[in-house]
Amino acid sequence: MTASILLVEDRAATREHLAAELSHAGYEVVSAGNGREALDAIELRPFDLVLSDYRMAPIDGLALLRSVRRSMNTPFVLYSSGADADAVFRAGRDGAVHFLTYPFRVSDQLLPTIRQCLSRSVAPDRKRHGAERLIGSSSAMRSLRAAIRRVANSEVSVLIHGETGTGKEVVARAIHEESGRKEFVAVAVPELSEGVFESELFGHERGAFTGAVGARRGLFERANGGTLFLDEIGDTPLGMQVKLLRVLETREIRPVGGGTPRAIDVRVVAATHRDLSAMVKAGKFRQDLFYRIRAAAIHIPPLRSHAADVREIAESLLGDATKRAGEGMPEIDPSFWAALGSTAWLGNVRELRAVIESALLWREGSEALARAHVIEALVALNPGLTGEEQLLSQRMLDALRRNRWNQEAARRELELTRGEWRTRLARLGLDIVKRRRKG
Secondary structure, eight states: OOOEEEEEOSOHHHHHHHHHHHHHTTOEEEEESSHHHHHHHHHHOOOSEEEEESSOSSSOHHHHHHHHHTTOOOOEEEEESSOOHHHHHHHHHTTOSEEEESSOOIIIIIHHHHHHHHHHHSOTTOOOOGGGGSOOOSHHHHHHHHHHHHHHTOOSOEEEEOOTTSOHHHHHHHHHHHHTOSOEEEEEGGGSOHHHHHHHHHOBOTTSSTTOOSOBOOHHHHTTTSEEEEETGGGSOHHHHHHHHHHHHHOEEOOBTOOSOEEOOOEEEEEESSOHHHHHHTTSSOHHHHHHHTSEEEEOOOGGGGGGGHHHHHHHHHHHHHHHTTOOOOOBOHHHHHHHHTOOOTTHHHHHHHHHHHHHHHOOTTOOBOHHHHHHHHHHTOTTOOHHHHHHHHHHHHHHHHTTTOHHHHHHHTTOOHHHHHHHHHHHTTTHHHHHHHO
């Protein structure tokens, strides 16, 4: 669900400006012109966060904070253009999560503060559900979440298209969760050989073929009442496409070796990174099946097209990784975010996750995550390097780190000519952040 924010500000122009910025970032905003209006709003409904000016009359931000704290533990953020240290101390003592100095930069200061407060307020065992699985405040991600909610309650099949690593199964699960259907069953079509494809999807009866010592339910039957996710449907063998089409049209399955069709209630969500239209023209994918599965289509944009979301996604991935390891969030140097932001992420969110997990491994002790860890992770994950080249890249990285990323000093330490340094830098991928930024 979209996080709700109660904005309390007595200056109309400031209130309208902040409400517009927060709404644009994807939050549900309710505005109040003073503390009394805010308390009235809180009586009517709960909020995920309260953002309030400190200097107001007749109820100032501190008094509002105390009133809110008597009945709930909603994250509370105060801001003011002229608060002294004593006011900040009292606000913290009474339960304010943050105290910002106004004016502030919404994108660089306010939104990160809000995201941090909301992530801390979520219970450890609570997970993002439905369209909220898709992290990001950009217009691309807001449109994607809207599309998920729009198609969720329909019965028609959905085709999800996106590059490898963009999170097609995440979108499929989000559609399923928003729909309220029962079971979610996922299968990677390329993992099914043509010999077992029909049996895996539709099931089989005992003795249907050699080795069928008992009856077995297929994936369609297991997903009855729920959603069946067919990942990389473009890899479906041509001979099986007509049988899949028949099931989608009749909503009945006939197990291998069985004579009686069985009615099913299954919503099919399919995904592919291929151009199915081109495959239809080439005779590699049936046109009638293409139309059937593409009743509703959702495109997932590549990460490089909404780079403004990289930090927010990375923060979530970092939280997941440290939680799995039973550790707290590490200290993060600004250069870490700069390095993530300047990388093209050709492998999309999957590559970003791998880099973050690798960066955590490269970190020594309580060392802050920094640009060096991003580069080390990108090099370690470079599939084009031999073992010897990996060792050489590590020597160069170590020299760069010892010399605080001064390339000339690192080059002299390793006694390399400028030409040798540039050649090795490019070959080993140590200029990967700079090079990818250009791409």
